[in-house]
Amino acid sequence: MRRDEQDDRLSNRLAWITGLRLGFLSLLLGIVAFFYLRGALSQYPQSQTIVLGSIGAAFALTAIYATLLRRRKQLQRLAEAQIVLDQVIWSAIVYVSGGATSGATTFYGLTCLVAAILIGLRGAAIAAIAGIGAFGLVCAGFGFGWIAPPSDQRGGNYVLGWDAIVYPLAVNALGIVVVALLSGYLAERLRRTGGALEVATERAKQAESLAVLGRLAAGLAHEIRNPLGSISGSIELLRDAPGLGDEDKQLCDIIQREAGRLNHLVTDMMDLARPRKPAPQSVDVVALARDVVALAARSERSGAGDVAVRYDGPDAPLFATCDGEQMRQVLWNLVRNGVQATGAGTTVTVSVRTEKNRIFMAVQDEGPGIDPEARKSIFDAFMTMRTHGAGLGLAVVRRIIDDHEAVGATIEVRDAPTLKDDAPASGATFEVGLALARSATKKAAPASDELATHSATRGEIARQK
Numbered sequence: 001m002r003r004d005e006q007d008d009r010l011s012n013r014l015a016w017i018t019g020l021r022l023g024f025l026s027l028l029l030g031i032v033a034f035f036y037l038r039g040a041l042s043q044y045p046q047s048q049t050i051v052l053g054s055i056g057a058a059f060a061l062t063a064i065y066a067t068l069l070r071r072r073k074q075l076q077r078l079a080e081a082q083i084v085l086d087q088v089i090w091s092a093i094v095y096v097s098g099g100a101t102s103g104a105t106t107f108y109g110l111t112c113l114v115a116a117i118l119i120g121l122r123g124a125a126i127a128a129i130a131g132i133g134a135f136g137l138v139c140a141g142f143g144f145g146w147i148a149p150p151s152d153q154r155g156g157n158y159v160l161g162w163d164a165i166v167y168p169l170a171v172n173a174l175g176i177v178v179v180a181l182l183s184g185y186l187a188e189r190l191r192r193t194g195g196a197l198e199v200a201t202e203r204a205k206q207a208e209s210l211a212v213l214g215r216l217a218a219g220l221a222h223e224i225r226n227p228l229g230s231i232s233g234s235i236e237l238l239r240d241a242p243g244l245g246d247e248d249k250q251l252c253d254i255i256q257r258e259a260g261r262l263n264h265l266v267t268d269m270m271d272l273a274r275p276r277k278p279a280p281q282s283v284d285v286v287a288l289a290r291d292v293v294a295l296a297a298r299s300e301r302s303g304a305g306d307v308a309v310r311y312d313g314p315d316a317p318l319f320a321t322c323d324g325e326q327m328r329q330v331l332w333n334l335v336r337n338g339v340q341a342t343g344a345g346t347t348v349t350v351s352v353r354t355e356k357n358r359i360f361m362a363v364q365d366e367g368p369g370i371d372p373e374a375r376k377s378i379f380d381a382f383m384t385m386r387t388h389g390a391g392l393g394l395a396v397v398r399r400i401i402d403d404h405e406a407v408g409a410t411i412e413v414r415d416a417p418t419l420k421d422d423a424p425a426s427g428a429t430f431e432v433g434l435a436l437a438r439s440a441t442k443k444a445a446p447a448s449d450e451l452a453t454h455s456a457t458r459g460e461i462a463r464q465k
Contacts, residue, residue: 017082017114025058028093046150054092061085076119083115083123084130091134096150099158100139100168108135108172109179120191121184128180132173139169203402224266232259278323278400280407282437285320285359286313286352288328293350296335307339313352320359320434321407326400327434331361333393334430338365342427354436358408362431369415370428378413401432408435 061082068078090107097104108131115123141147142158143165149158159165238244239252293311320327331350338348346366353360370378379398401411410433 017118021058021062021086025055025062028055046152050092050096050150054089054096058086058089079115079118079123080126083111083118083127086111086114087127087130087134090131091138094135095138095147096153099142099149100165100172101157101159105135105168105172105175108132108176112176112180113183116180116183116187120187124180124184124187128176131176135172135176136169139165224262228259228263228266232256232263235259276326278326278403278407280321280323280404282319283322283324283327284317285327285361285434286316286318288324289313289331289350289352289361292328292331292335296332296339296348306344307342308347309335309339309350310347311350311352313350318352318354318359319437321437322404322409322434323400326403327432330397330400330432331363333397334363334432337393337430338363338367338428341365341367343367357436359434359436360431361434362429364427364429366427368427370413397430404434409433 065078065082068074087108090104090111093104093107094102108127111131112124112127115127117123138147142149142160143162145160149160159168235252235255239249239256244252290311293309296309335348335350342348342365348366349362349364351362351364353362379394397411401409412431412433414429414431415427
């Protein structure tokens with residue numbers, strides 16, 4: 001979650017807690033005055049001064065909290081200050097309402113609950129430490145004779161010896177710890193559940209978008225592909241016609257290239273719009289990566305020698321659990337994205353490595369990299385940072401990885417490492433993680449000649465003929 005979103009949520013919670021604090025303090029003032037002091041405030045001048053002073057200080061602090069809250073600065077520190085100061089105020093109420101045996105000790109636990117709502121388990125821990133410390137000081141004050149009961153109250157309401165103080169001190173401290181742990185645990189579970197719900201809601205929105213895209217793609221794919229096939233075939237025949245000048249051949253190349261780009265767009269739309277349930281099996285990832293590199297090295301800018309595509313990894317087979325055809329599509333889209341993102345004279349590297357019980361396939365380019373803010377939406381459909389392209393290739397990658405989540409597939413985007421310490425950061429790395437196959441049954445992915453039948457490469461093969 002972004003920092004500004006966290007601040008917004010904390011600000012809203014602080015605003016609610018501040019308002020509730022005013023109501024609670026008013027109710028507490030009435031309870032102490034009319035039930036504990038029985039409405040005879042003049043008979044308890046010292047107690048009255050302490051109670052009214054404590055609650056008045058709490059009202060004043062609430063006003064200060066509200067003022068600081070409007071500035072929206074150091075909200076975390078403001079929440080922590082509220083927690084600690086509330087425990088101090090409760091200690092004043094505890095002192096005037098019975099000391100170690102006061103029923104107001106339950107307010108320490110209430111602050112732990114509020115702290116857990118505000119800042120989670122850490123806030124509950126701060127409240128517990130502050131509450132036990134403040135209550136312990138009150139008990140120690142009576143036990144060591146540092147403080148005496150209010151002079152206007154009966155001494156029988158208070159226990160003063162350590163033999164009588166230890167038990168309520170231990171019981172209340174244990175109660176505060178238990179409340180803090182439970183409230184912190186529940187707050188953490190609620191936070192995680194809220195995060196999972198947010199992810200599920202986002203995925204539901206994406207699924208709805210894909211459904212709309214599917215209906216659109218199904219209606220347009222046939223109507224677009226037929227004319228594209230006719231255009232590509234006709235332009236190939238025209239390019240080989242006698243008497244065609246160099247300028248005319250360049251125009252033919254432009255038409256053929258743009259027709260291929262449109263074919264890629266239609267293919268990505270169809271791949272994104274009609275998901276197929278993966279059929280996981282044991283797939284040789286090394287052979288898969290080598291096949292994709294070999295094809296990519298002969299396609300588009302790579303085939304023209306503008307951008308090099310190379311393989312870096314072991315030669316021996318490595319078997320992972322995945323759908324070979326779909327994972328080939330993932331790697332192809334990532335390589336194509338890297339080739340399109342990087343400049344002339346650079347290299348796109350496809351690497352394979354193992355770590356513990358996982359296999360990682362990484363595609364590293366030497367382009368301008370990805371802005372940290374853009375990484376949050378880099379896999380969204382129609383999200384692109386280039387002047388051309390519809391931003392569907394990485395959305396297809398995200399969908400396939402999500403479909404493979406049950407077999408342990410993951411994807412991570414990070415900055416590409418630099419070769420020199422003083423070199424500026426450049427490029428991006430997309431790394432796909434797969435679970436190592438339990439059985440090394442050699443059900444390798446389809447051979448590279450079968451790749452020609454895949455929808456993402458049909459346009460490339462057609463242009464090579």
